[in-house]
Amino acid sequence: MKLVLAFHGTRDAGGLAVCAAVAAGVQALVDVPVVVAYADVLEPSVRSVVDSACVVVPVFLAAGYHVRADIPAQVAGVPGVVVTPPLGLDAVPAVRDRLVEAGVRAGDSVVLGAAGSSNALALETVRVAAQQVGACAVGYVATASPKIGEVVAGTPGRVVVASWLLAPGVFHSALVASGADVVSAPVGAHPLVIAALVQRYRSAVAARLVRAAAECQTC
Structure with a gap:
Protein backbone atom coordinates (compact mmCIF):
# COMPACT_ATOMS: atom_id res chain seq x y z
CA MET A 1 0.00 0.00 0.00
CA LEU A 89 3.93 12.61 21.41
CA ASP A 90 6.17 10.13 19.62
CA ALA A 91 8.26 13.20 18.78
CA VAL A 92 9.16 13.75 22.46
CA PRO A 93 12.34 11.59 22.45
CA ALA A 94 13.59 13.53 19.44
CA VAL A 95 12.93 16.82 21.23
CA ARG A 96 14.94 15.58 24.20
CA ASP A 97 17.83 14.77 21.86
CA ARG A 98 17.62 18.23 20.28
CA LEU A 99 17.89 19.76 23.75
CA VAL A 100 21.04 17.77 24.45
CA GLU A 101 22.47 18.83 21.10
CA ALA A 102 21.69 22.45 21.96
CA GLY A 103 23.67 22.22 25.19
CA VAL A 104 21.00 22.08 27.87
CA ARG A 105 22.53 21.94 31.35
CA ALA A 106 21.39 20.85 34.78
CA GLY A 107 19.57 23.72 36.44
CA ASP A 108 18.38 25.29 33.19
CA SER A 109 14.78 26.45 32.97
CA VAL A 110 13.33 24.61 29.97
CA VAL A 111 10.34 26.13 28.18
CA LEU A 112 8.51 24.26 25.44
CA GLY A 113 7.95 26.51 22.43
CA ALA A 114 4.96 25.52 20.29
CA ALA A 115 2.98 26.94 17.39
CA GLY A 116 -0.37 26.99 19.19
CA SER A 117 -3.87 25.84 18.31
CA SER A 118 -7.50 26.73 18.97
CA ASN A 119 -8.25 23.06 19.62
CA ALA A 120 -8.31 22.06 23.29
CA LEU A 121 -7.14 18.50 22.61
CA ALA A 122 -4.18 19.76 20.58
CA LEU A 123 -3.23 22.08 23.43
CA GLU A 124 -3.49 19.17 25.85
CA THR A 125 -1.00 17.25 23.70
CA VAL A 126 1.40 20.19 23.98
CA ARG A 127 0.93 20.25 27.76
CA VAL A 128 1.74 16.55 28.02
CA ALA A 129 4.73 16.99 25.71
CA ALA A 130 6.05 19.75 27.97
CA GLN A 131 5.70 17.47 30.98
CA GLN A 132 7.50 14.62 29.23
CA VAL A 133 10.29 16.90 28.02
CA GLY A 134 10.75 18.27 31.53
CA ALA A 135 9.71 21.82 30.70
CA CYS A 136 8.59 24.20 33.42
CA ALA A 137 6.24 26.10 31.11
CA VAL A 138 4.83 26.34 27.58
CA GLY A 139 4.95 29.39 25.33
CA TYR A 140 3.14 29.77 22.01
CA VAL A 141 4.04 31.60 18.83
CA ALA A 142 0.48 31.97 17.50
CA THR A 143 -3.19 31.30 18.33
CA ALA A 144 -2.81 30.24 21.97
CA SER A 145 -1.49 32.01 25.07
CA PRO A 146 0.82 32.74 26.82
CA LYS A 147 3.16 33.93 24.10
CA ILE A 148 6.69 32.58 24.04
CA GLY A 149 8.34 35.96 24.62
CA GLU A 150 6.24 36.60 27.73
CA VAL A 151 7.06 33.18 29.15
CA VAL A 152 10.79 33.53 28.51
CA ALA A 153 10.83 37.01 30.07
CA GLY A 154 9.09 35.71 33.18
CA THR A 155 11.21 32.60 33.65
CA PRO A 156 14.20 32.87 35.99
CA GLY A 157 17.69 31.56 35.35
CA ARG A 158 19.20 30.36 32.12
CA VAL A 159 16.24 29.76 29.80
CA VAL A 160 16.35 27.05 27.16
CA VAL A 161 13.49 26.81 24.68
CA ALA A 162 12.72 23.31 23.44
CA SER A 163 11.31 23.67 19.94
CA TRP A 164 8.03 21.76 19.59
CA LEU A 165 8.08 22.40 15.85
CA LEU A 166 8.76 20.04 12.99
CA ALA A 167 10.85 22.31 10.79
CA PRO A 168 12.48 25.74 10.52
CA GLY A 169 10.41 28.66 9.30
CA VAL A 170 8.60 31.71 10.62
CA PHE A 171 7.48 30.02 13.84
CA HIS A 172 10.93 28.71 14.72
CA SER A 173 12.41 32.12 13.95
CA ALA A 174 9.99 33.53 16.54
CA LEU A 175 11.37 31.08 19.10
CA VAL A 176 14.92 32.20 18.29
CA ALA A 177 13.85 35.82 18.76
CA SER A 178 12.08 35.12 22.08
CA GLY A 179 15.01 36.23 24.23
CA ALA A 180 15.90 32.73 25.44
CA ASP A 181 19.54 31.93 26.15
CA VAL A 182 19.36 28.78 24.02
CA VAL A 183 16.82 27.47 21.50
CA SER A 184 16.98 23.87 20.35
CA ALA A 185 16.64 22.90 16.71
CA PRO A 186 13.25 21.78 15.40
CA VAL A 187 12.40 18.08 15.50
CA GLY A 188 13.37 17.64 11.85
Whole structure:
Protein backbone atom coordinates (compact mmCIF):
# COMPACT_ATOMS: atom_id res chain seq x y z
CA MET A 1 0.00 0.00 0.00
CA LYS A 2 1.28 3.45 -0.92
CA LEU A 3 2.39 5.61 2.02
CA VAL A 4 1.37 9.26 1.89
CA LEU A 5 3.19 11.58 4.29
CA ALA A 6 0.87 14.52 4.94
CA PHE A 7 2.72 17.67 6.01
CA HIS A 8 1.24 21.05 6.81
CA GLY A 9 3.00 22.81 3.94
CA THR A 10 5.53 25.65 3.96
CA ARG A 11 7.28 27.94 1.52
CA ASP A 12 10.40 28.00 3.68
CA ALA A 13 13.31 26.28 1.95
CA GLY A 14 14.52 24.77 5.22
CA GLY A 15 11.06 23.43 5.96
CA LEU A 16 10.80 21.84 2.53
CA ALA A 17 14.21 20.26 3.05
CA VAL A 18 12.96 18.66 6.26
CA CYS A 19 9.90 17.26 4.46
CA ALA A 20 12.16 15.77 1.80
CA ALA A 21 14.56 14.34 4.38
CA VAL A 22 11.73 12.75 6.38
CA ALA A 23 10.32 11.20 3.21
CA ALA A 24 13.74 9.88 2.20
CA GLY A 25 14.26 8.37 5.64
CA VAL A 26 10.88 6.66 5.57
CA GLN A 27 11.40 5.43 2.01
CA ALA A 28 14.65 3.76 3.09
CA LEU A 29 12.69 1.62 5.58
CA VAL A 30 9.69 0.55 3.51
CA ASP A 31 9.32 -1.20 0.17
CA VAL A 32 6.30 0.77 -1.05
CA PRO A 33 6.11 4.17 -2.75
CA VAL A 34 6.34 7.11 -0.34
CA VAL A 35 4.58 10.26 -1.52
CA VAL A 36 4.78 13.72 0.05
CA ALA A 37 1.56 15.75 0.15
CA TYR A 38 0.45 18.90 1.92
CA ALA A 39 -2.66 19.75 3.89
CA ASP A 40 -2.27 23.45 3.11
CA VAL A 41 -0.13 26.09 1.35
CA LEU A 42 1.49 23.84 -1.28
CA GLU A 43 0.72 21.22 -3.89
CA PRO A 44 0.31 18.35 -4.24
CA SER A 45 -2.62 18.32 -1.86
CA VAL A 46 -3.51 15.22 0.09
CA ARG A 47 -6.69 14.96 -1.97
CA SER A 48 -4.76 14.84 -5.23
CA VAL A 49 -2.55 11.87 -4.31
CA VAL A 50 -4.77 9.49 -2.31
CA ASP A 51 -6.34 6.37 -3.71
CA SER A 52 -8.03 3.24 -2.39
CA ALA A 53 -4.71 1.54 -1.71
CA CYS A 54 -2.87 4.02 0.47
CA VAL A 55 -2.19 4.93 4.06
CA VAL A 56 -2.00 8.61 5.00
CA VAL A 57 0.34 9.40 7.90
CA PRO A 58 -0.08 12.99 9.18
CA VAL A 59 3.33 14.42 10.09
CA PHE A 60 1.93 16.76 12.74
CA LEU A 61 2.91 17.21 16.37
CA ALA A 62 -0.69 17.48 17.56
CA ALA A 63 -4.18 16.74 16.29
CA GLY A 64 -5.35 20.26 15.52
CA TYR A 65 -7.60 21.49 12.71
CA HIS A 66 -5.66 19.98 9.81
CA VAL A 67 -5.54 16.52 11.40
CA ARG A 68 -9.09 16.48 12.75
CA ALA A 69 -10.93 18.22 9.93
CA ASP A 70 -8.89 19.16 6.88
CA ILE A 71 -7.15 15.88 6.06
CA PRO A 72 -10.29 13.74 6.72
CA ALA A 73 -12.23 16.08 4.41
CA GLN A 74 -9.60 15.72 1.70
CA VAL A 75 -9.76 11.91 1.77
CA ALA A 76 -13.55 11.74 2.14
CA GLY A 77 -15.16 9.72 -0.62
CA VAL A 78 -12.04 7.69 -1.38
CA PRO A 79 -12.91 4.11 -0.38
CA GLY A 80 -10.22 2.11 1.36
CA VAL A 81 -7.89 4.97 2.27
CA VAL A 82 -6.59 4.80 5.85
CA VAL A 83 -5.53 7.83 7.91
CA THR A 84 -3.33 7.08 10.93
CA PRO A 85 -2.99 9.14 14.11
CA PRO A 86 -0.47 12.00 13.80
CA LEU A 87 3.13 11.82 14.96
CA GLY A 88 2.19 13.58 18.19
CA LEU A 89 3.93 12.61 21.41
CA ASP A 90 6.17 10.13 19.62
CA ALA A 91 8.26 13.20 18.78
CA VAL A 92 9.16 13.75 22.46
CA PRO A 93 12.34 11.59 22.45
CA ALA A 94 13.59 13.53 19.44
CA VAL A 95 12.93 16.82 21.23
CA ARG A 96 14.94 15.58 24.20
CA ASP A 97 17.83 14.77 21.86
CA ARG A 98 17.62 18.23 20.28
CA LEU A 99 17.89 19.76 23.75
CA VAL A 100 21.04 17.77 24.45
CA GLU A 101 22.47 18.83 21.10
CA ALA A 102 21.69 22.45 21.96
CA GLY A 103 23.67 22.22 25.19
CA VAL A 104 21.00 22.08 27.87
CA ARG A 105 22.53 21.94 31.35
CA ALA A 106 21.39 20.85 34.78
CA GLY A 107 19.57 23.72 36.44
CA ASP A 108 18.38 25.29 33.19
CA SER A 109 14.78 26.45 32.97
CA VAL A 110 13.33 24.61 29.97
CA VAL A 111 10.34 26.13 28.18
CA LEU A 112 8.51 24.26 25.44
CA GLY A 113 7.95 26.51 22.43
CA ALA A 114 4.96 25.52 20.29
CA ALA A 115 2.98 26.94 17.39
CA GLY A 116 -0.37 26.99 19.19
CA SER A 117 -3.87 25.84 18.31
CA SER A 118 -7.50 26.73 18.97
CA ASN A 119 -8.25 23.06 19.62
CA ALA A 120 -8.31 22.06 23.29
CA LEU A 121 -7.14 18.50 22.61
CA ALA A 122 -4.18 19.76 20.58
CA LEU A 123 -3.23 22.08 23.43
CA GLU A 124 -3.49 19.17 25.85
CA THR A 125 -1.00 17.25 23.70
CA VAL A 126 1.40 20.19 23.98
CA ARG A 127 0.93 20.25 27.76
CA VAL A 128 1.74 16.55 28.02
CA ALA A 129 4.73 16.99 25.71
CA ALA A 130 6.05 19.75 27.97
CA GLN A 131 5.70 17.47 30.98
CA GLN A 132 7.50 14.62 29.23
CA VAL A 133 10.29 16.90 28.02
CA GLY A 134 10.75 18.27 31.53
CA ALA A 135 9.71 21.82 30.70
CA CYS A 136 8.59 24.20 33.42
CA ALA A 137 6.24 26.10 31.11
CA VAL A 138 4.83 26.34 27.58
CA GLY A 139 4.95 29.39 25.33
CA TYR A 140 3.14 29.77 22.01
CA VAL A 141 4.04 31.60 18.83
CA ALA A 142 0.48 31.97 17.50
CA THR A 143 -3.19 31.30 18.33
CA ALA A 144 -2.81 30.24 21.97
CA SER A 145 -1.49 32.01 25.07
CA PRO A 146 0.82 32.74 26.82
CA LYS A 147 3.16 33.93 24.10
CA ILE A 148 6.69 32.58 24.04
CA GLY A 149 8.34 35.96 24.62
CA GLU A 150 6.24 36.60 27.73
CA VAL A 151 7.06 33.18 29.15
CA VAL A 152 10.79 33.53 28.51
CA ALA A 153 10.83 37.01 30.07
CA GLY A 154 9.09 35.71 33.18
CA THR A 155 11.21 32.60 33.65
CA PRO A 156 14.20 32.87 35.99
CA GLY A 157 17.69 31.56 35.35
CA ARG A 158 19.20 30.36 32.12
CA VAL A 159 16.24 29.76 29.80
CA VAL A 160 16.35 27.05 27.16
CA VAL A 161 13.49 26.81 24.68
CA ALA A 162 12.72 23.31 23.44
CA SER A 163 11.31 23.67 19.94
CA TRP A 164 8.03 21.76 19.59
CA LEU A 165 8.08 22.40 15.85
CA LEU A 166 8.76 20.04 12.99
CA ALA A 167 10.85 22.31 10.79
CA PRO A 168 12.48 25.74 10.52
CA GLY A 169 10.41 28.66 9.30
CA VAL A 170 8.60 31.71 10.62
CA PHE A 171 7.48 30.02 13.84
CA HIS A 172 10.93 28.71 14.72
CA SER A 173 12.41 32.12 13.95
CA ALA A 174 9.99 33.53 16.54
CA LEU A 175 11.37 31.08 19.10
CA VAL A 176 14.92 32.20 18.29
CA ALA A 177 13.85 35.82 18.76
CA SER A 178 12.08 35.12 22.08
CA GLY A 179 15.01 36.23 24.23
CA ALA A 180 15.90 32.73 25.44
CA ASP A 181 19.54 31.93 26.15
CA VAL A 182 19.36 28.78 24.02
CA VAL A 183 16.82 27.47 21.50
CA SER A 184 16.98 23.87 20.35
CA ALA A 185 16.64 22.90 16.71
CA PRO A 186 13.25 21.78 15.40
CA VAL A 187 12.40 18.08 15.50
CA GLY A 188 13.37 17.64 11.85
CA ALA A 189 14.19 14.30 10.22
CA HIS A 190 15.28 12.69 13.47
CA PRO A 191 15.72 8.88 13.19
CA LEU A 192 13.22 8.34 16.01
CA VAL A 193 10.64 10.41 14.16
CA ILE A 194 11.19 8.44 10.99
CA ALA A 195 10.87 5.16 12.91
CA ALA A 196 7.62 6.35 14.51
CA LEU A 197 6.12 7.27 11.14
CA VAL A 198 7.05 3.90 9.69
CA GLN A 199 5.45 2.20 12.67
CA ARG A 200 2.25 4.21 12.10
CA TYR A 201 2.17 2.89 8.54
CA ARG A 202 2.89 -0.72 9.45
CA SER A 203 0.28 -0.75 12.21
CA ALA A 204 -2.32 0.61 9.79
CA VAL A 205 -1.51 -2.03 7.18
CA ALA A 206 -1.65 -4.81 9.77
CA ALA A 207 -5.02 -3.58 11.06
CA ARG A 208 -6.38 -3.45 7.53
CA LEU A 209 -5.26 -7.03 6.88
CA VAL A 210 -6.96 -8.18 10.09
CA ARG A 211 -10.21 -6.47 9.06
CA ALA A 212 -10.02 -7.98 5.59
CA ALA A 213 -9.52 -11.47 7.04
CA ALA A 214 -12.48 -11.00 9.40
CA GLU A 215 -14.68 -9.86 6.53
CA CYS A 216 -13.70 -12.90 4.48
CA GLN A 217 -14.70 -15.23 7.32
CA THR A 218 -18.18 -13.70 7.41
CA CYS A 219 -18.69 -13.92 3.66
